[in-house]
Amino acid sequence: MAKGLFVIGTDTDVGKTFVTAGITYILRKHNFNACSFKPVQSGGIVKDNKVLSGDIEFVKDITEINETNTMMNSYCLKEAVSPHIAAEIENVTIDKNKILEDYKKLQEKYDYVIVEGAGGIIVPLIRGKYYIYDLVKDLDIPVIIVARAGVGTINHTALTVDFIKRLGIEIKGLIINGYSNSFYEDDNIKVLKNITNVDVISIINKLNIGENEDFISKARVEYDNSLEIKKVLNLF
Numbered sequence: 001m002a003k004g005l006f007v008i009g010t011d012t013d014v015g016k017t018f019v020t021a022g023i024t025y026i027l028r029k030h031n032f033n034a035c036s037f038k039p040v041q042s043g044g045i046v047k048d049n050k051v052l053s054g055d056i057e058f059v060k061d062i063t064e065i066n067e068t069n070t071m072m073n074s075y076c077l078k079e080a081v082s083p084h085i086a087a088e089i090e091n092v093t094i095d096k097n098k099i100l101e102d103y104k105k106l107q108e109k110y111d112y113v114i115v116e117g118a119g120g121i122i123v124p125l126i127r128g129k130y131y132i133y134d135l136v137k138d139l140d141i142p143v144i145i146v147a148r149a150g151v152g153t154i155n156h157t158a159l160t161v162d163f164i165k166r167l168g169i170e171i172k173g174l175i176i177n178g179y180s181n182s183f184y185e186d187d188n189i190k191v192l193k194n195i196t197n198v199d200v201i202s203i204i205n206k207l208n209i210g211e212n213e214d215f216i217s218k219a220r221v222e223y224d225n226s227l228e229i230k231k232v233l234n235l236f
């Protein structure tokens with residue numbers, strides 16, 4: 001049975017997919033049998049009349065894992081809005097049991113499963129009934145929180161940590177993403193350590209892509225530098 005880790009963002013676009021791909025990549029690079037899972041994707045990419053999960057595509061580009069989208073993603077919705085409303089618009093009924101069964105299938109095949117949430121911890125998957133935090137509790141796995149480095153992160157991150165702690169969910173640490181070496185980011189990290197008492201596992205730099213450089217190769221180098229395998233294994 002695989003060990004699981006849930007990647008929670010303090011917000012949308014903070015780098016959950018970037019970090020999920022990085023953890024999966026580092027584990028696989030060190031010959032650990034790891035795969036990522038995206039229970040519900042909204043804002044899917046339309047390609048050849050099919051809706052594809054951009055988050056899964058990114059993980060595949062980084063890790064070159066040979067796995068089907070069906071295994072790695074339970075629901076893929078087109079509208080770029082919260083999953084509950086995307087599902088309503090598209091007449092899709094999200095069934096939490098399907099998600100839990102899909103996770104179980106991955107658990108049987110892999111030793112490490114890295115689950116990417118949608119948005120933040122209080123995002124609804126089913127209106128008024130089922131939220132990301134319900135899914136974390138049902139999966140019964142610890143979380144790591146991906147937070148922005150820059151302005152606004154103290155409030156978002158402190159609130160996220162507080163909410164998760166109150167639910168009794170284990171927090172393995174914070175990952176600060178998109179760091180660009182400025183004094184206020186350093187201070188944010190200091191303040192967050194103080195307020196939350198949660199370990200900062202890693203600080204991931206903001207990638208600047210030059211003209212002849214490729215995002216995927218640069219991301220892999222950044223993962224090698226910022227996600228030590230020993231620390232990654234300790235998250236599970």
Ligand SMILES: Nc1ncnc2c1ncn2[C@@H]1O[C@H](COP(=O)(O)OP(=O)(O)O)[C@@H](O)[C@H]1O
Nearest residue numbers: 009012013014015016017018178204205206207
């Ligand atoms: N450290 C980083 N450096 C440069 N670009 C990044 C970094 N982290 C994320 N991004 C980019 O920012 C955008 C949002 O990141 P993503 O991982 O998709 O966020 P989320 O999954 O939380 O919505 C993407 O285009 C991604 O490629």
Ligand SMILES: [Mg+2]
Nearest residue numbers: 016017055116
């Ligand atoms: Mg994402």
